Amino acid sequence: MVTYIDAATAPLKNTGAIRLYDAEAFEGMRRACQLTARCLDALVPMVKPGVTTAAIDRFVFEFGADHGALPATLNYRGYKYSVCTSINHVVCHGMPDDKPLRDGDIVNIDVTFLLGGWHGDSSRMYPVGQIKRAAERLMEVTYECLMRGIGAVRPGARTGAIGEAIQTYAEAERCSVVRDFCGHGVGRLFHDSPNILHYGKADEGPEMREGMIFTIEPMINLGKPHVKVLSDGWTAVTRDRSLTAQYEHTVGVTATGCEIFTLSPAGLDRPGLG
Secondary structure: OOOEEEOOOOOOOOOOOEEEOOHHHHHHHHHHHHHHHHHHHHOOOOOOOOOEHHHHHHHHHHHHHHOOOEEOOOOHHHOOOOOEEEEOOEEEOOOOOOOEOOOOOEEEEEEEEEEOOEEEEEEEEEEOOOOOHHHHHHHHHHHHHHHHHHHOOOOOOEOHHHHHHHHHHHHHOOOEEOOOOOEEEOOOOOOEEEEEOOOOOOOOOOEOOOOOEEEEOOEEEOOOOOEEEOOOOOOEEEOOOOOEEEOEEEEEEOOOOEEEOOOOOOOOOOOOOO
């Protein structure tokens, strides 16, 4: 039995109930999410061979500080960084370090800013120098998976419709969908209900209702879907060392469909435009 609660009166913890937000909350999410999108835009010229992910981490922290925001990942459950930087076969939660990016790498940069009590969560893929066509194609497929998932969002449909749209397209393109991680409710809390699976059937999952806010963030592999978490407790990698990619938007369910809060103001959130 899925329960829905008015976010304005709900306790500030994940109770398993799905929060429904009002117009004022949507405005707060727009501000937080647009700050995140602008930060990801600002990283485009920075991501190149020789740059370290530690430098990217510092940039994200300073960008947030300059705009009155905090990175939500910093000290979250012991995580020590302002950003996640996941390179090549790292599926998610890659930790910044002093190793320079190399020509041909692809890197996912995942930023969440906490601004005015609201969480703006988004990630994108960045090519480092000249990348191989296989990597370029994977990024294109993954972005299309994201947009097809977003296209399934509307009141009355079930969250499984998002997963079905993503899985159907990814597997038709001979790629696989990671099952170990999922999208999530977001708003006043960083991670809230419901979980948004990136695979499944359209008649599964809770019904989407106007006022819900959540992330869609498919992780798509060139090889098999299986992942493992390294001994650091955070870094997830593909078991077969195959290339992986991820794109993420935060969306709010509207009366007729959805609003994408984390769209790039400069149109830089699509593959090949950075």
